[in-house]
Amino acid sequence: MADTAAPGHGRDYVHGYSVAEARRLGDQADTLAELLHAGTGYPPGSRVLEAGCGVGAQTVHLLAASPGIRLTAADLSAESLAQARARVAAQAPAAQVGWHHGDLHRLPFPDGSFDHVFLCFVLEHLPDPAAGLAALRRVLRPGGTITVIEGDHGSAFFHPESPAARRTVDHLVRLQAGAGGDGLLGRRLHPLLTAAGFAEVAVRPRTVYADGSRPALVEGFTLRTFVAMVEAVRTDALAAGLTTPEDFDRGVAELRRAAEPGGTFHYAFFKAVAVRP
Amino acid sequence: MADTAAPGHGRDYVHGYSVAEARRLGDQADTLAELLHAGTGYPPGSRVLEAGCGVGAQTVHLLAASPGIRLTAADLSAESLAQARARVAAQAPAAQVGWHHGDLHRLPFPDGSFDHVFLCFVLEHLPDPAAGLAALRRVLRPGGTITVIEGDHGSAFFHPESPAARRTVDHLVRLQAGAGGDGLLGRRLHPLLTAAGFAEVAVRPRTVYADGSRPALVEGFTLRTFVAMVEAVRTDALAAGLTTPEDFDRGVAELRRAAEPGGTFHYAFFKAVAVRP
Numbered sequence: 401m402a403d404t405a406a407p408g409h410g411r412d413y414v415h416g417y418s419v420a421e422a423r424r425l426g427d428q429a430d431t432l433a434e435l436l437h438a439g440t441g442y443p444p445g446s447r448v449l450e451a452g453c454g455v456g457a458q459t460v461h462l463l464a465a466s467p468g469i470r471l472t473a474a475d476l477s478a479e480s481l482a483q484a485r486a487r488v489a490a491q492a493p494a495a496q497v498g499w500h501h502g503d504l505h506r507l508p509f510p511d512g513s514f515d516h517v518f519l520c521f522v523l524e525h526l527p528d529p530a531a532g533l534a535a536l537r538r539v540l541r542p543g544g545t546i547t548v549i550e551g552d553h554g555s556a557f558f559h560p561e562s563p564a565a566r567r568t569v570d571h572l573v574r575l576q577a578g579a580g581g582d583g584l585l586g587r588r589l590h591p592l593l594t595a596a597g598f599a600e601v602a603v604r605p606r607t608v609y610a611d612g613s614r615p616a617l618v619e620g621f622t623l624r625t626f627v628a629m630v631e632a633v634r635t636d637a638l639a640a641g642l643t644t645p646e647d648f649d650r651g652v653a654e655l656r657r658a659a660e661p662g663g664t665f666h667y668a669f670f671k672a673v674a675v676r677p
Numbered sequence: 678m679a680d681t682a683a684p685g686h687g688r689d690y691v692h693g694y695s696v697a698e699a700r701r702l703g704d705q706a707d708t709l710a711e712l713l714h715a716g717t718g719y720p721p722g723s724r725v726l727e728a729g730c731g732v733g734a735q736t737v738h739l740l741a742a743s744p745g746i747r748l749t750a751a752d753l754s755a756e757s758l759a760q761a762r763a764r765v766a767a768q769a770p771a772a773q774v775g776w777h778h779g780d781l782h783r784l785p786f787p788d789g790s791f792d793h794v795f796l797c798f799v800l801e802h803l804p805d806p807a808a809g810l811a812a813l814r815r816v817l818r819p820g821g822t823i824t825v826i827e828g829d830h831g832s833a834f835f836h837p838e839s840p841a842a843r844r845t846v847d848h849l850v851r852l853q854a855g856a857g858g859d860g861l862l863g864r865r866l867h868p869l870l871t872a873a874g875f876a877e878v879a880v881r882p883r884t885v886y887a888d889g890s891r892p893a894l895v896e897g898f899t900l901r902t903f904v905a906m907v908e909a910v911r912t913d914a915l916a917a918g919l920t921t922p923e924d925f926d927r928g929v930a931e932l933r934r935a936a937e938p939g940g941t942f943h944y945a946f947f948k949a950v951a952v953r954p
Contacts, residue, residue, distance in 0.1 A: 603888060605884050
């Protein structure tokens with residue numbers, strides 16, 4: 401559920417930087433684009449900052465929903481930024497995008513440079529998300545808005561229920577915590593934005609629920625997004641001594657039953673919009 | 678999250694039958710009425726069965742949304758039924774309601790007697806919810822619809838996260854399982870309705886998310902519905918040896934922090950609509 405790196409944690413990015421990971425992020429973004437981006441649209445000419453654009457998985461949807469904006473896309477990883485640039489060139493060749501390689505905590509832009517700030521799956525990777533929000537508040541003009549989208553792995557539940565599957569999901573949360581992040585960040589958006597000095601903080605869950613009546617969502621979200629994300633931490637979970645190969649694989653196998661006939665899967669993202677006073 | 682009794686389990690109804698419980702159910706229904714009943718409306722003259730009407734907490738909302746229906750309200754508990762009758766007399770005096778005291782598995786109505794069946798927080802208490810659905814299917818006419826609303830306590834998560842609070846919520850699930858029910862039923866609605874022979878089964882989560890920007894929901898749902906429901910099983914949890922007074926009380930105290938400034942709370946109900954072929 402992430403497409404950027406934590407500042408100072410480029411090598412510890414919990415999901416890794418592989419080609420398979422880049423593809424996973426693309427699949428995920430396409431399946432989820434409507435759910436996550438609905439309601440986000442900026443007027444042409446707006447100065448918009450996407451903080452932590454990663455490989456551009458959300459950037460292309462942002463540009464599709466708000467043609468004519470003047471976007472600055474920033475990321476800590478030069479490699480991700482290059483992928484984002486290629487993706488945007490292919491999918492939104494007419495877009496006006498400035499690319500910034502750097503840390504969102506130390507952006508070189510003057511105070512109030514942007515009308516809107518957008519970030520998706522970024523705060524979950526920051527050791528101090530409140531500090532990240534404060535840094536973003538600085539570059540936002542008074543009256544400008546910030547939009548934040550995060551997942552929350554504690555919102556994942558499924559049928560058939562399975563303690564082995566649940567433990568395997570928990571490994572992901574534990575590894576993310578070990579890398580300085582928080583896989584349960586979605587539920588914290590309201591207090592974090594409030595504490596960072598934003599006003600009119602409005603947070604709503606954006607829920608994905610997939611059952612046998614929605615095979616594309618079962619494939620696109622349950623399997624190719626969520627199960628794939630869990631499977632991707634296998635090596636790290638074993639290296640960290642959290643589990644054995646047998647237990648991990650059993651957990652994944654039981655999680656996959658949520659995508660079989662009779663299975664169901666639930667996950668909640670959280671989307672927040674707030675104003676810089 | 679319940680307002681009826683399990684057939685054959687009247688004395689084991691996990692939430693008890695006290696005055697406080699009846700008040701809790703009334704508060705809960707008022708707070709949740711819009712969320713749960715939105716989209717449910719039957720044409721005047723329709724023959725509607727509410728199976729497991731309990732104390733009438735949902736019945737009055739059903740009647741408010743569908744004036745002019747011919748409602749049959751059934752429940753296993755004569756005492757609950759009397760309260761439902763009094764509530765409807767007070768709040769919907771003009772409604773046409775027939776009251777039936779009996780088990781939903783053995784309804785004395787001919788096949789296809791109803792155009793629509795509605796049940797809310799009932800299946801979670803049945804030892805065999807599939808059998809209950811099959812019995813209800815019998816009294817529904819071909820082409821008629823069934824609407825089912827259930828909670829799922831595994832959907833409850835909160836900030837601040839707390840293992841003690843989580844264990845306390847789990848006691849509720851364990852006690853309900855011990856009484857032959859399933860506190861995690863919401864996620865099973867799609868496979869249950871499908872297996873019971875219903876068609877066009879459409880299940881959607883109806884999510885409650887409460888944070889500091891919504892004080893009425895924090896009070897009405899987090900505290901007066903969810904925390905109150907957890908607190909109500911204290912005696913049973915102690916009697917069953919699941920916890921100690923100190924641990925239980927600590928869990929409730931930590932759960933209450935979700936309702937304090939900076940706290941957040943998430944819960945998903947599931948609403949299903951399906952057709953008898």
